[in-house]
Amino acid sequence: MTATTVADVRRPPKSLLVTLLGVSTMTIMASATITPALPGMERHFAGEPHAQLLVRLVLTLPGLLIMLSAPLLARLSGRTGRVPVLVACLALYTVGGGSGLVLDSLPGLLVGRALLGVGIAGIMTTSTALLADHHPAGEHGRVLGLQGAAMGFGGVVAMLLGGVLATEGWRGPFAVYLLAVPMLVLVLRFVPEVAVQPAQGVSEGTPWQRRSLGLYALMFLGVVAFYTVPTQAPFWLAEVGGAGPVVTGALIAAVNLAMTLVGLNYRRLRTRWDFPALATAMFAALAVGLFLVGSAGTLWTAGLGMVVVGVGVGLQNPTINGWLVASVSPGARTKALGLLTSALFLGQFSSPLIAQPLIDTVGLGTTFVLAGTLAAVVTGALIITRLPRRR
Template sequence: MVIGARRGEACAARDKSRPRRRRTLTSPRASPTEENPLIPDRPDADRPSDPGAPEPGAPPVRTAGPAQLSLLLAASCMPVLGSVLIAPVLPQLGRHFAATPGADVLVPVVLTVPALVLGLTAAFAGVVADRIDRRRVLLGAMAGYSVVGTAPLYLDSLMAILASRVLLGVFEAAIITCCTALIGDYWSGARRARYLGMQALVASSAATLFLLVGGALGSLGWRAPFWIYLAAVLLVVPMARLLWRPERPDRPDRPDRSRPDAAERTAAVPWRLLLVPCLVTLFSGVLFYALPVQLPFVLTAAGAGSAGQIGGISALMSLGTAAGAALFGKLAGLSPRVLVPAELGLAAAGLGVVFAAPSVPVVIAGAVVTGFGTGLLLPTMIVWAVDRLDFEQRGRGTGLCAGALFFGQFLSPLAVAALGAGTGGTLPGLGVLGAVAAVVGVGVLLLLRRRTEGLTSPGRFRRPGPGP
């Protein structure tokens, strides 16, 4: 027993005197970051790198926030400003240029021509934005918008004013295209869908505000509302400081950030994927503006006598539109196969109610339902198109979508007039338009049922393989 104890003490002493070996990477308790003396040192270039880590010296990735969103939403209101601001002073404008040949035709065109030009040039604006830089194009368009927007303050020729309004439409096309594309660049998934819905909400709400402002300033003369176009140039400085040119998601560290590379300039737009969204967007533009333009005439025929009553009912429809746009963020997780037919169905039902029982309370109900449906429809169409586009295609794709929407706006009164001429009046024409909306909704449902439309993540429409 004594001998065994002495042997144990000797072994313990010998173990204490031995130098302790360092843990190696083969030990189950070893940390990968601890040095392993059995593996020779290697140069840093030979060590495997973290694919998610930025390259040495690369600038930090910038993240968009409320400041960028506020600027883009404010800029998105500029095309709406051009469409509605001077509507209250058109009678004064007509009296001022009464001696001009054709003034009775040209004065209303002063209001509507920017939307027509926007619809015709938005796709070209998208090409320029993709080839140069969306941020730079946006800044230049905002400055140009203020210059030509305020031109009627000192122009004394109706034709010169009309020419300035044509140029205004060109700058509006660049503004709405770049704003929508930058929202698609800065955010993704559910947040992108929510912010695009917010864009439609802010724009529709701004239309009501601009009408009130234009009417108030109109008491000072027909030129006074044109001062408001200076608002765009006031946004240029904060936009220049707070917005940046986004990089491709898979190439954040490309050295040349000033201009897009050859791949970005030549990436083909997926025409087949965008065909159906753009066609439905064109019809949506016709549908969206049909009842707001015709509502005063419908209400007058239904017995609403005062301008104040008509204005209040129009405001209720605008509230319905705003409510639909606000709700879109919560419904954006649904497929367009579900949303688009449902929204077209709501608009069709509202127009059907207006047509079937033309009394003031029923017209109010139908107008609110129609506004709610179209308020949901517009952001759905934008997200449907934007989510089918890669970074290199986004300017051209959003330009096509915006052009289709505003060209539909220009066609809307013409379409209702044509339908009314064939059916016996404005009210039956609106009823036929509602029936067409229902047919289009069913057609979209049947067409997309054959596809694999769905979601890959909340708030993002999945891009299918073949087909629209």
Template sequence: MNSQSWQVKATLLLVSSLTIMSMITISASLPDMTRSFSDIPNSEGLVKLSLSFPGLFIALSAIVAGIIIDRTGRLKLLGIALVLYALGGTSGYWLNNLYGILAGRALLGISVGISMTIVTTLVADYYQGKSRQQFAGLQIAVMSLAGILFITLGGFLADIGWRVPFLLYFFSLLILPAAYLHLKEPKRERETSDSVRGIRSPRIIWLIFANVMLMWIIFFIIPVQIPFYLKEIGVEKNAMIGVAIAASTLFSAVSSFSYSRIRDILGFRQIFALGYFLMALAFVSIAFGNSYGMVLLGMLLAGLGMGLMIPNANLWVMHLAPQEIRGKEIGRLTTFWFLGQFLSPLVLLPFLNFLTLSRLFHILAMVLFGLTIIFVIWYWLAPKPYVPEESK
């Protein structure tokens, strides 16, 4: 198999696009979905939870999937995951029970946990050095562009009916033939269980995992709360809400496309500092902007920051993880990524009992400025110990 062929790259990128699609496609539907289930106790909280609910099951399934694919190979589970994706994802169109929809979202999460772990591990298997660095940025950029497409479609389809965007999840079935045709199992040395048991990643990898979880706890307030925030300031069209969230995704793609060039200049910790600084500016713009334009500016800045930090985390873990346990470590990365998304509303929504949304964004901006300072200090105080991980 030629990993540099456009067919292989396109297939990896299409499978990757399912990840972001799984979470934000129905974002513009949330207000109307809340009204539809208004007779159910705590319907608003449950509907908001439906957006992040797959994250819990991605987190639970990814770490198991990582262990399995290290033992049995990368591709055996992928076809099953793509079928489950379509079944779970479209459940919101067919089901009239909110709890049934949540169960479907759980199934969607399991499928994403498997597919994302497999595809990210394959990127690390197929590509090395500069090629891996470039593909890591391209992967997140294409995921972002796919997010633009699906969330924009979701916004327009939500104006037809809040259920209609759920049909977009059938997209996974279109990818299934390409996955079987173009992706091949990478060659690996056969290891004994005893030899693998003794292999460990550097301890710094756990700091990356924790940082990724915190990053997503803070960022995921945007797709969960921005639709409601825009409604508060007078934006009624679901299409405009979809465009605002898609704008963040567009600028995430811009910075991800530039990631490899930025990585040639800056180290991993410096890129995290830059990403958090852009995110802090974004949240300030949202907090103090009582207009669609200011919120849109905040969305653009947030996209720039996340577009740098996501491939940065992926590539750092790829550098640190030994090949023998690469699937397990990337599974852990996926687990912490989506655990952050799941925890985001659980951690942040209680603050809205005594804070306005704008005040919450203001406080989170201060937290993001603090994280920026921490990564700058970390870089200046200890620039040398991690040279192998930050080598160009």
């Protein structure tokens, strides 16, 4: 199949868009899928040394590998092409994720999770770049919004499917990773490579320009604030209203549902507001939602806060991804998106490390309020930076 240049791209077949959206759901399913299996896994390996720590590393290790490998894979895709890297990483995703179905040692599972992390890093960077490559600039708001919606929907499916499969044993949720196999086949069938050349009128910025560094910082700060919800909300909801796993899971799924609805309507938002305004709205939603969660006296108030947080999260990926794609040349997209992926997972890794000392000092509720304060400070900074432009 003959590659086309980015400048020549028109709206591609729906099969290509659906394939890349399906690939994007693989990334959000990666960690949430096995969460319900952790208690059973801990019981199964109870006799092994340091089992409690190693079982938790099974959940968190992919994030560390994503953070480290995303820039390297982005650089590799610039040399070999995006599609070969995407195909190879889908294969790593399948092997590493599905290894939990057959391996029976914690060190072996950790090796598999490391491979999974490398696979996710490549999938995240190349799938977003390919969506931008195959669609003209005027379509980026629509397709990146759909990508955000697909990821939110994938999160809901992962929570529900992982819980159902975990009832059959701790290995059950690992079967979800085999969904990457049909995705790999569809990529080979429907996703051609694009010859990435600078298009006329496209910014020639690099991944290291000042605006790009600012976007990496926005992604990091947004994830640090938001990630207090999935890591700390189960404990806070139990404290506020005695919520059990079912209620907690439903409220966290509501966050993903709100994210999905925002993604489906993102094109309309993008036609009315520019990226700085959308980023301001994103952090404002995070601030209001986290304030509501932290000050909640009932589950209803906490649940409302989590839905508002979901609105902010729904704005985050399409806004910052789209802003970055618009700020760099086509040839620099994967490098820039690789660094953005690292910033995202650095935020995930850092959030509980920052939150835990605060929880020990001031308590869970105040920690959520402080996370909201961080989001409010960023909101204020974004408003201030826009004032000279308005004048």
